[in-house]
Amino acid sequence: MAESDDPTAIRSIAVRGDDLAAALEAEMRSGGDAVLRITPPFSGRMRARLHVPGDDAYDAPAPIHVGPRELVDEPPAYPEPAETEDALRADPDAEYTRERHRERHQDAVAAWREAVRECVVDEVTLATDDEHRVAVTLL
Incomplete structure (x- = not known):
């Protein structure tokens, strides 16, 4: 699938187990705001990488941030x-x-x-205009 500015082009995201655990640990230990970030341009299969938001300035389209608790079921x-x-x-x-x-x-x-x-979920809803569901793959 070609790259796109449209996040609904995403069908699945892949996340490293270490990145997910680090983001979840930061949230559980200190209330940190680490997320898994999906950076455009978007395509069918995307990587979600560990990111700590700050004063990030993005051109359109902005990256999609997924909270670590959204990716685990009963951690x-x-x-x-x-x-x-x-x-x-x-x-x-x-x-x-x-x-x-x-x-x-x-x-x-x-x-x-x-x-x-x-505890990783099979699917997650991305924060897009239409609450787009995608598959989750653990690396």
């Missing part, structure tokens, strides 16, 4: 450091150390990022 709870600490302190086979706590929390966050990949 797992983000692991909090205090929860990781409590679990480590409750483990009778491990002595608590700051280093062990840091390692366990890093492992918990890595497991969370993998779990996010399992």
Whole structure:
């Protein structure tokens, strides 16, 4: 399909799991405004890449921003450091150390990022004039 200024030319978007997890993590941890951005010109298959909006100025047509929660169905709870600490302190086979706590929390966050990949929706509605639905592919 040829490139177009019309976002309804999009039939599917592809997003890297790492980009989606990073955007969702930013939102869950700090209320950040990271999004997945689809940049024109538009065609049938498009990439949605991690983006943090700022004072961006765009010519028409503007990129489409998709919030990370729109791309996941019931994401797992983000692991909090205090929860990781409590679990480590409750483990009778491990002595608590700051280093062990840091390692366990890093492992918990890595497991969370993998779990996010399992929650990706099959379709999403893009914010266009006619609420255009497209397929979602995880890379």
